[in-house]
Amino acid sequence: MIQTPIRLGMVGGGLGAMIGEVHRIAARLDGRFDLIAGALSSTPKRNAESAAAIGLAPGRTYDDFVEMARAEAARPDGIEAVSICTPNHLHFPAAKAFLEAGIHVICDKPMTSTLEDARALARIVDTSEALFVLTHNYSAYPQLRLAREMVARGDLGQIRLVQVEYAQDWLTEAADSKQAAWRVDPAKAGAGGAIGDIGTHAWQLARFVSGMVPERIAADLTSFVPGRRVDDNAQVMLRYASGAKGALWCSQVAPGSENGLTLRIYGDCAGLVWTHETPETLWFTRLGEPAQKLRRGAATMAGSRVPPGHPEGYLEGFANLYAEAADAIRARQTGQPYESLLPGIRDGVEGLEFIDACLRSAASDNAWVEIGHD
Numbered sequence: 001m002i003q004t005p006i007r008l009g010m011v012g013g014g015l016g017a018m019i020g021e022v023h024r025i026a027a028r029l030d031g032r033f034d035l036i037a038g039a040l041s042s043t044p045k046r047n048a049e050s051a052a053a054i055g056l057a058p059g060r061t062y063d064d065f066v067e068m069a070r071a072e073a074a075r076p077d078g079i080e081a082v083s084i085c086t087p088n089h090l091h092f093p094a095a096k097a098f099l100e101a102g103i104h105v106i107c108d109k110p111m112t113s114t115l116e117d118a119r120a121l122a123r124i125v126d127t128s129e130a131l132f133v134l135t136h137n138y139s140a141y142p143q144l145r146l147a148r149e150m151v152a153r154g155d156l157g158q159i160r161l162v163q164v165e166y167a168q169d170w171l172t173e174a175a176d177s178k179q180a181a182w183r184v185d186p187a188k189a190g191a192g193g194a195i196g197d198i199g200t201h202a203w204q205l206a207r208f209v210s211g212m213v214p215e216r217i218a219a220d221l222t223s224f225v226p227g228r229r230v231d232d233n234a235q236v237m238l239r240y241a242s243g244a245k246g247a248l249w250c251s252q253v254a255p256g257s258e259n260g261l262t263l264r265i266y267g268d269c270a271g272l273v274w275t276h277e278t279p280e281t282l283w284f285t286r287l288g289e290p291a292q293k294l295r296r297g298a299a300t301m302a303g304s305r306v307p308p309g310h311p312e313g314y315l316e317g318f319a320n321l322y323a324e325a326a327d328a329i330r331a332r333q334t335g336q337p338y339e340s341l342l343p344g345i346r347d348g349v350e351g352l353e354f355i356d357a358c359l360r361s362a363a364s365d366n367a368w369v370e371i372g373h374d
Contacts, residue, residue, distance in 0.1 A: 005034040006326055009072060009079035009103075011065045011094045012086030014040035014050030018179060019108055020085040023135070024054065026318035027083065029305075032326035037072055037079050039065040065090075066097045073101035081106060081131075081329055087188040088196065092117040099128040104329050106133045106322070110200045110355065111348025113190030118352035125345045131332055133325045134351075136343040138201060138261065139208045140320035141313075142296055142303040143282040145341065147265070147272050148209045150284065156267030162210050162238065162246035163264040166202040167257035171232055174225055186229050192355040193230025195221065199250040199358070200351040202261065204343065206238075206246065209272075210265055213350065214238040214246065218368045219358035224253050236358060239368070279313045 008027055013020020020040070027033040037060035041047040044063050051061040062068035072078035081104035084094045092112040095105045099121075111134055112118045125132045138144060150156065171194075175181045182188040183197055190196050207213055216239045221231040232253045238246035251257070261276035273283040285291040297308045303320045304312060324340045331338030353372045361369045 003032070003326075003330065005032055006081055006329055007037075007077065007079045008033040008035045009037040009039075009068065009082040010035060011039050011068070011082060011084045011098075012041075012090065013038075013083070014046055015053060016178065017085060022315065022318055023083045023085050023106075023108070025315055026137075026322045029315065029319035030323045030326075032323055033081070036060055037062070037068065039063065039068045065094045069097040069101040069103060073103060079103060080333075081325070084108060087182045088113040088190050089188045092121055095121055095132070096124055099124050099130050099132065102128070102130050104131045104133075104325075104332075106135060106325055107348075108135050109204075109348070110190070110192075110196045110351050111345075112352060113188070113196075115349075115352040115356040118349045122345050122349050129332075131325070131328055132345050132348075133321065133328070134343040134345070134348045135318065135321055136201060136204045136208070136347060137314070137317040137321055138205050138276070139341065139343055140303060140317045140324070141279055143274060143280060143294070144205070144209060144263075145303060146294065147263075147274060147282055148211070148341075150272065151209060151265060151267075152211060155270060155284070156265060156272065157269035159210060159212065159240075159242065159244045159265060159267050161264070161266040162206050162212070162240075162244060163266075164202045164206040164246070165249040165260065165262050166198040167250070167254040167260035168198065168252045169255045169257050171225070171252035172255055174227070184228055184230055184232075189230060190355065191230065191359055193223070193228070194232050194250045194252045195219075195234045195236075195358050196230075196355050198252065198261075199234055199236075199248065200354060202248050202250055203354045204347050204351060205261070205263055206248065206265075207347075207350065208341075208343075209263060210244075212240050212242065212244065214371060215241050216368050216370050217354070217357050217361060218366050219361040220366045221358060221362040231362075234358060236361075276313075279317075280308075280311065 039062040040050040084107040233251040236248040282294040
C-alpha cells in the first residue's frame with residue numbers, strides 16, 4: 001500500500017556536512033519522507049545557501065531550531081519528524097525543543113554530549129507523545145540482524161567472548177577540516193573523542209548482537225596527537241554478569257584503517273565474525289567443523305532492496321532505520337501496535353553511560369568501574 005510521505009525537517013547537516021547528506025539520502029531512498037523544512041546552519045548566510053541547494057522554500061528555512069520547532073508545530077502542514085545532524089552539544093537542546101512540540105525525532109549519535117543531558121532527555125521522551133530514534137545504522141544491516149537471531153536462539157551456545165573494534169585513520173594528524181575540528185573540541189563533541197564518535201557505535205553493536213550489557217569496564221584512553229584534548233584511541237576491557245569477557249578497541253589514529261568495524265562473538269560451541277568491509281558476509285563456525293560463509297540470500301532478505309550479488313551497505317543500513325522509523329511514526333499516529341529493532345532512548349543513555357565509565361576508569365589509572373554509576 002502506498003503511504004503518504006512523512007513531512008520531514010532537518011537541523012544541521014548543511015553544505016559540507018557529510019552526515020547531513022547521508023541522512024537525506026537515507027530518508028528519500030524508499031520514498032517514505034519528504035524534506036520540507038530546515039535549520040541547516042547556525043550561520044544565516046550558510047543556512048540560506050544550504051537550504052537553496054537542497055530545495056527548501058525560504059518560508060520553511062529557519063535560522064534557529066527553537067523557532068523552527070515552534071513555527072512548524074503551529075502549521076497545519078508542519079513537519080511530522082525532524083532529523084538532527086548537528087555537532088553533539090546541540091543534540092540535547094534540539095531534541096528537547098522538537099519532542100516538547102510533539103514532533104518525532106531522528107537523532108544522530110552519540111545522543112548527547114553529557115550523561116546528565118542523556119538522562120534528562122530520557123525523562124522528556126517518557127512524557128512526550130513523540131518517538132525518539134537514534135541512528136546506530138549498523139544495527140540495521142541484514143547480516144547483523146541475522147547474527148542477533150543466531151545468538152538469541154542459542155546457535156553459539158553459552159557466550160564466552162565478545163570482541164569489537166572500530167578503527168579509522170582520519171585523525172592521525174592534527175585536525176585540518178571543519179568536520180574534524182568540532183570532533184576534537186570537548187565543548188562541542190563532549191569529553192569523549194574516539195569513544196564518543198565511533199566507540200559508541202562499537203558498544204551499541206556488541207550490545208545489539210550479543211543481547212548483553214557489560215556490568216564493569218576498564219578503559220585505557222590515549223590522546224596520541226600532541227595538544228589534542230580528547231581521546232583518539234581507546235582500549236576497553238569488558239566484564240559481563242554471565243561470566244563472559246570482552247574487549248572494545250576504537251581508534252582514529254590507525255593508518256591504513258578506513259572504517260574498520262569488526263565484531264566477533266564466541267560461545268562454547270560456535271563463533272560468529274562480521275566485518276564492515278564485507279558487510280554481506282557473516283562467518284559462522286561450529287567447533288570442529290568447517291567455517292560457513294553466510295551470504296545475504298533468500299533466507300536473509302529482510303532489509304534488502306536488490307537481489308543477492310548486488311552489494312548493499314552503509315546507505316542502505318541508514319535507509320532501513322528511516323523506513324522502520326516511518327512505520328513506527330505512522331503506527332503511533334494511528335494508534336496501532338508496532339514492534340521493531342530501532343535504536344532509541346535506551347541505546348542513547350547506555351552510550352553515554354559507556355563514555356562516562358571510560359572517562360572515570362581512565363581517570364583512576366584504568367581501574368574497573370561499574371556501568372551506569374556516577
